[in-house]
Amino acid sequence: MLVIALFVSAEARAQTAIRASCHADGGIAPEQLVSAAQLAAIPWTCGSLDYGSGATRGWLHFLPEDLRAADGATHFVTSISRFDRITLITLAGERVLQRRSYAMDDIRLFVNGANFAIPLPDAGDATSVLVAVERAGSSAMMAEGAVQRATGDKGTLGWSPHMLILLAMLIGLLFAPLIYNYAFYLVLRERFILWHMAMVLGMNAYLLVSSGIIHRFANLGIGALAFLNHMTFLCMVAAGAAFCANFIEPHAISRRMRDLLVGTGVATLIFGTWASLPIEATRDLGNKLYLVGFLPIIALFLAVMWQAARRRSRAVWFQIYGWAPIIALGLERIVRSFGLYAVPHWGDQLIYLTLAFEIVLAALGVVDRFEVLRRDRDKAEARIDSLASLVDRDALTGMFNxxxxxxxxxxxxxxxxxxxxxxxxxxxxxxxxxxxxxxxxxxxxxxxxxxxxxxxxxxxxxxxxxxxxxxxxxxxxxxxxxxxxxxxxxxxxxxxxxxxxxxxxxxxxxxxxxxxxxxxxxxxxxxxxxxxxxxxxxxxxxxxxIQLFDAPVRRRKSERRAGERRAAGVGG
Incomplete structure (x- = not known):
């Protein structure tokens, strides 16, 4: 499973995807741009990874060298998130060649990964391409925006097809913990086993949506996909909190801390759901509100693990090693959501490696905890048998009583x-x-x-x-x-x-x-x-x-008389 996750990270974007050399936060409206001379009215930043918030309007400028590196790019590809409008403008020198605008409902091409693609205007003489995004729901739309050439069919856009196959294999392998957890639960009916199954199901659902595999089975719009992407991860985290609270030994966490962890998991789910809804009042905050909502549960995870480790919990170390990479990556994403910097395409796919690592550690922890509880149960049964034996024995002679x-x-x-x-x-x-x-x-x-x-x-x-x-x-x-x-x-x-x-x-x-x-x-x-x-x-x-006989069965009087008549030779 971990080997597959490593390949996933390495294969994240095998096709040539070129990001814009320049970007801007704010500036004139795209419909006001009628010549290249007006580009000076846009506050461009070139060579920097600080993409800003892009909450109102963001610009990407693909220069001639970007288009040459893209080797005949055919599509603009970016991550799925809500937006008001995307406008693509092609320039030939100082002249505007073509301009096309797309609303969210106009997007029909969803490609590998959590991405969608928009065809670039067919202009062979274009020297540069401008992309304006109005009210992007996430700064990742600007940071991940790239031009890419489709080879053969649209299935080559976005993430590498090989990576998609590996992700499908990873999803299949994640069903294995569900099978053995069910078997464990039949033997040892512990609540943490059910929560681990719920966490694995949430993780599978998240992989299905975020990898783009869901596009093969359902034709959903951007709004629905963005909401599902958030909800599946929220459900996984909430189930993970309940699993952690029930998995760690009772002596290692106080009852108050245990209840607080479960309650915070539920609160994170509720808050994240609200932050993911298309509410106009929170649109300008974009994806940041959703991501910041994970800070309380992260803090509580750390507090619980600290307390359990100090109380010499054995089970908590499986949680510490499993959740530490996810927490580190989550904190990095929260910081990055403010548009301070961008990371290579494989940086976002590291989440799959960390999730696979956590599942492996959690699965090993479940097996270990199962063995510990089974041994404890066997010892308890042995003690009960011993006590029962004492009750059945004569204290003086040791004989049965x-x-x-x-x-x-x-x-x-x-x-x-x-x-x-x-x-x-x-x-x-x-x-x-x-x-x-x-x-x-x-x-x-x-x-x-x-x-x-x-x-x-x-x-x-x-x-x-x-x-x-x-x-x-x-x-x-x-x-x-x-x-x-x-x-x-x-x-x-x-x-x-x-x-x-x-x-x-x-x-x-x-x-x-x-x-x-x-x-x-x-x-x-x-x-x-x-x-x-x-x-x-x-x-x-x-x-x-003495000769014992089975007690005779008493017959009814009518049956007895019939037997007597047969013995006397009388028909009955």
Whole structure:
């Protein structure tokens, strides 16, 4: 994209376009000029780039050497802006050969770039050409005015056709950020992504109008084109302000500064729209009023970036590097709007390089910010999962608790955990009474460790000395008995100071796989077996395999009777 923008600047005006050697601000009216002797009544300035305001009347004088350099110029070409009237006068020595005047509505030839062209009077004997512009809307009309020769067709006038192709490619490439921004927004619904899309759309619209590509699709007049040129740039700047306010991290800009930036962007849009309207009261100010309206938003951009940089914002540096060339070029254009100097044709096309650079930086910033926000979101989700895990875990043993059991039982049963065992430590109260609660806690922890040794078993602590196991796989009864015995062995091996062995009783129920049932129903069977084991002398396991059936579907009485008649051989 940047390479294309560099070519755009280099190819801005490849055709020979010759500017006037002399210009004037003010002087007699063009209809009063009847001979070359009257040129002395016009305050000419030659060899200077100070074009003045040209607000009332501006003159351009193409001398014989200018016409020779233009090599048979056929058209006068200048930038699109409002005006009252343009008069072209050809001179042959002291004599006026031809005079033609054009109002805005008479202009029909729009050429490459934000330019229009007027055919020069056909006068082979002409030694010089005068151009008078009444109430030019911009000093650029005088500074950019040039004579140029059309070669082949009118498509060679204005900017180079190669440059126009490059600009069209640049517009096409600018649609890429829209595509990936849309993809980003589907994943991370952040407002700054939408504002970046709006900014890119505004930039595309500005390129479409200012490059002259719009002439290929729409037949608009000078007034409409000048207004669109201003409005598309205004929309881009307003969207850029909102993007900046939402893009930079919340801690890096105060809420007041953020609101002020967005509000100033809207105010710039409103003021610029008003300044672009053909209002008679502001006509003499021309384009200067529109350009000066950008000063507040430029100042606020700088203030926001300064504040964010001081607060160690990461995102703001993408904005600083992206907007700095645009701001510098904008300030230069504001100064130049007063007609103090002119720049080569490629100087105005630098805006495309700066816009492409800003889009590249902003796109990189969006990707970077997306990654930062995604990492922050993943960390937040991990913290939530961790907190949820803490809620589902027993603080003493680290095992899942009753809450986790109730929440996960349907899924675990569907995964094959069809056996349920309830374990209770025998005479655990004596442990607390004889050795203290600290020792009792150690016993519970070692019990949990013994019950967690089987890979196809998930263990839960229900409360106190009562535990529950969900089991799957082969040899469930043998594995459950092995873990029950392991409790006593582990406690003896791991805990010093306990004289008598600590045993456990266990009730195990193995149920039919693939049949829906409830935790309460299966637990009731296992709990009954546990207490039968307790009543049978403790330190033992009782198990049972129960056959579960899906609940029968109740049929309506009429359907049941029909079935009975069919069974009895009676037609129904």
């Amino acid at each position: 009753r809450r986790a059991l109730e929440a996960r039982y349907p899924d675990l049963r569907a995964d094959g955990y069809t056996a349920l065992a309830v374990i209770d430590l025998d005479h655990f109260k004596r442990v607390n009474d004889q050795y203290g609660h600290a020792m009792g806690d150690r016993v519970l922890q070692e019990t949990a460790a013994a019950l967690s040794s089987d890979p196809d078993t998930i263990s839960f602590r229900l409360g106190g000395e009562e535990f529950l196991m969900l089991m799957r796989g082969p040899d469930i009864v043998e594995r459950a008995e092995r873990m029950r015995r392991a409790i006593s062995i582990r406690i003896v091996n791991e805990i010093d100071g306990i004289d008598a062995p600590i045993t456990a009783s266990l009730g195990l129920v193995d149920t039919t796989p693939g049949v829906a049932t409830t935790l309460r129903r299966v637990y009731a069977h296992a709990d009954r077996l546990l207490y039968e084991a307790k009543n049978s002398g403790r330190n033992r396991m009782l198990s049972e395999r």
